[in-house]
Amino acid sequence: MLNIVLFGGPGSGKGTQSAKLIDQYSLYHISTGEVLRDHMARGTELGKIAKEFIDKGQLIPDDLMVSILGSVLDSLPEGKSGVVFDGFPRTIPQAEALDRLLSDRGMLLDAVIGLEVPDEELLARMIKRGKETGRADDNPATIKNRLDVYHNQTSPLRDHYMNNGKYIRIDGMGDVDDIFADIAENLEKFTGRKPRTRK
Numbered sequence: 001m002l003n004i005v006l007f008g009g010p011g012s013g014k015g016t017q018s019a020k021l022i023d024q025y026s027l028y029h030i031s032t033g034e035v036l037r038d039h040m041a042r043g044t045e046l047g048k049i050a051k052e053f054i055d056k057g058q059l060i061p062d063d064l065m066v067s068i069l070g071s072v073l074d075s076l077p078e079g080k081s082g083v084v085f086d087g088f089p090r091t092i093p094q095a096e097a098l099d100r101l102l103s104d105r106g107m108l109l110d111a112v113i114g115l116e117v118p119d120e121e122l123l124a125r126m127i128k129r130g131k132e133t134g135r136a137d138d139n140p141a142t143i144k145n146r147l148d149v150y151h152n153q154t155s156p157l158r159d160h161y162m163n164n165g166k167y168i169r170i171d172g173m174g175d176v177d178d179i180f181a182d183i184a185e186n187l188e189k190f191t192g193r194k195p196r197t198r199k
């Protein structure tokens, strides 16, 4: 099993690198943002609640988010060799809950890959993504809130995972394939696992 958290600010490339990780290591991808956007698109009760927070750039409350993640974990089919968590945890209580959710299922968190990207670049990438995809929370006012939330509530997780020895620092600036190569090299050092193919 290889269970990884992909950590970083909004727009740091978590979605892009997740796609490469799941392909190269045969993993499931759980993006809590995507799970919520899917509920919003289907107009479910959960989607309506999530929209209130997402539109303001705020986090969905921990209890709700943890129970959503538990259900997603329980709905994963058999077959892959682990999970990439993208966008979860975003708070210390969520990190503690993730350890519990995993250990209850006989799983363990192996590593946290931190994509480090300066704020100006995050801002520019989100503005670009908003124009290209129409993603509603990629607008200037919401982006500002999301960056504030990241610095206040999420970035303390960096120290949390540094202290427990799971944090792998990755420079998230530059070419997508070069960043992935850096991730793969570090994952091999850290966990002994190799990607399926090497470029």
Ligand code: AMP
Pocket (backbone or CB within 6 Å): 010, 032, 033, 034, 036, 053, 054, 057, 058, 059, 060, 061, 065, 086, 087, 088, 089, 090, 094, 137, 146
């Ligand atoms: P993302 O696609 O990961 O950028 O998430 C988009 C939005 O969904 C965030 O700005 C939050 O409002 C919400 N969200 C996603 N994941 C979480 C989480 N782990 N905890 C709380 N809110 C979340």
